[in-house]
Amino acid sequence: MGTTKDPKLWINTKKLGKKIIPCNDEMLALLACFKKCDFVGTESKCAAERKKLDACLMFQAKQPKKKNTINFHLQRLARAARR
Numbered sequence: 001m002g003t004t005k006d007p008k009l010w011i012n013t014k015k016l017g018k019k020i021i022p023c024n025d026e027m028l029a030l031l032a033c034f035k036k037c038d039f040v041g042t043e044s045k046c047a048a049e050r051k052k053l054d055a056c057l058m059f060q061a062k063q064p065k066k067k068n069t070i071n072f073h074l075q076r077l078a079r080a081a082r083r
């Protein structure tokens with residue numbers, strides 16, 4: 001009659017909430033400063049925004065890495081089950 005397919009192992013992460021992008025506000029502030037200065041002489045005029053972004057990036061680099069998501073583990077198990 002019909003063929004049976006393996007069920008897909010997937011969880012919709014879009015329903016879990018928006019992902020927070022670290023240092024997004026600092027990056028937008030730096031880009032806004034660049035645009036305000038017409039991308040000319042931005043080293044001295046946007047130094048404060050650059051320092052804030054660098055500090056945020058250094059802080060994020062020191063944070064522990066996030067563990068793998070449930071989708072990663074489900075896909076890994078699905079690959080192992082196919083073998």
